[in-house]
Amino acid sequence: MSDAISALNHAQFTGFAEVEECGLQGMITLRGDLTSKPLIAGARTAGGRDGRDGKMPKMGMAEVAISVADRNGVCWMSPDEVLVLCPYDKVEAQLMALTTKLGKTHALAVNVSDARAMFRVSGGTAAREVLAKLCPVDMSPGAFKPGMFRRTRMAQVAAAFWMDDSEDIYIICFRSVAQYVFDLLKIAAQPGSQVGVY
């Protein structure tokens, strides 16, 4: 079998903030009643959140850990949808574990990993500024905080992002617009174009 490769295969750009395509990331879309116990248990297992407090992330929040050792998480997408993140090579197994936990619960779970692309923008307040240039979202440190998850538009396409504890921003978009989003981020992070509002 041929090797799976992400949309831009770790493309990088260094401007006043760092932009990087994150490579392959497992993603499962899960829709259903977010208060249903089997659904919560399934999402937490598949998203590698076992042994935490056993709840869904609250409205507008995400619980994600992306590191060398970890690529897991659960993100609140809408009142009836969460996005489960897991390592790319584990996605089928995690989907199976999720489906097993769901049992007969009315829900929908689909592997969407190959339909998406993921980026990281880092550089502290500089990263906030890159996003602020592209999205109609208040990115000031008082308004957008680590742990928050926001679906919005990035210039002309849909995007979703969250911020981790080191204030790196992770962006998810459709794979078909990955190049467009990378180009946007590069232009927004161009050296010399920093506004310095934050």
Place this chain on the structure above:
Amino acid sequence: MLILHCPYCGVKGEETEFAPGGEAHLARHGPGSTDDDFKSYLFSRKNPRGVHFERWRHASGCGKWFHAARATDTLEVYATYKAQTLAPPKQVLDIIAKKRPGWNI
């Protein structure tokens, strides 16, 4: 520009993140209805200067449809509320009554 609050995901976003869906609370007249009812359902809209009830969709966000009560003349948004209703809720009407004395639905 309008600032809308999505009642489903809690986001306070600006207009370009949403998609307008026209007048709210229309009664649907489908097969079997009179020609007049069908015609007015399809084509007749209030288009008022002043208070207007509208449908909006959080298109780039959570994807949900909701309602907004706003003024077409001042662009003030009085309130947004969920789609699971056939008429504006009382608390929304109260807000409008306070800001527009003498206004009637």
